[in-house]
Amino acid sequence: MAAGTEQVWAxxxxxSKWQHLYPSVEELSLEDGGATLSEGTKFEANLAGQDMRCVVHEFDTERYRLAWYAFPKxxxxxxCYHAWILTPSAKGTHIWTEETVQGPLWIKEAKKAPDIFWRTHEKLLAQLDSRS
Known part of the structure; x- marks a missing residue:
């Protein structure tokens, strides 16, 4: 993506930018009342129609690594576990993101729409590109 790595990271x-960024975020609140993620931040969100309890597991500002665990209520x-790695490039920023999901809830969701997770992440990356 053309935006600089620090801009994408921010x-x-x-x-507070997630509702415009994530196509499936309906609600989001950080346990500490803040608006910025950091190592260990706990938050609750409605992601893809599921109320989730989440905790930031990786937060490395030098290597631009961010990841969180999410547990559907x-x-x-x-x-699930969602990870991001941002790498500065000559054209802006290379983004690597991956999400792994486990358990009966996600199997049920995938059976209804097998490509739902892929399509959601494609929309997310497009939104991130247009807003960074």
Missing amino acids: TLTET ASDESR
Whole structure:
């Protein structure tokens, strides 16, 4: 993406921008009442129609690494992990993002729409590109 790495990082870590960035975020609140992610930040969000409890696991401002665990309130057996790595490039920023999901809730969702996670992340990256 053409935007600089620091600009993309600021967009990802400033949660007040998420409702315009994430196509599936309906609600989001940080436990400490703030608006910026950091290591260990706990937050609740409605992501893709699921109420989630989340905690930031990786937050490395020098290597631009960000990742969080998310636990859907509707399924104690389900969880996900979403990771981001930003790398400065000659054209702006290379973004690597991956999400892993486990458990019966996500299997049920994937059966309804097998490409839902892929399509959601494609929209997310397009929004990030247009807003950074």
